[in-house]
Amino acid sequence: MRLDKYLWALRYFKTRNIASEACKKGQIRVNDQIAKPSREVYPMDKLLIRKNQINFQCTVLDIPTSRLGAKLVDMYRKDTTPLEALEQHKVAALAQEHYRKSGTGRPTKKERRDLSDYAQENEENTDWE
Secondary structure, three states: EEHHHHHHHHOOOOOHHHHHHHHHOEEEOOOEEEEOOOOOOOOOOOOEEEEEOOOEEEOOOOOOOOOOOHHHHHEEEEEOOOHHHHHHHHHHHHHHHHOOOOOOOOOOOHHHHHHHHHHHHHHOOOOOO
């Protein structure tokens, strides 16, 4: 089976086109060699998939005939991704959240309207003379 089709069938990528682009960018390695999308995948091949700044590692156990349901994926691959890689992604997400909390920054359109209404009311109520 082609590498891009295998990655799509095992739900690493949403479409075959995205899987093919990842191969062309050198984000996929088979047995420690950069692989083209048309490379054939065989059982016991070791894959290294770089996706979302995480290096996923897996070993091919069998070749599926078509795209699989999420529950059946583990029948065709053995996930050997180190836990440190997954934890590193969680830490990076928490660090990003620390710098900018959700909802801070520019006000929304509704908040801008409320602010301008409040400012106009204060101008009308203020006697400068």
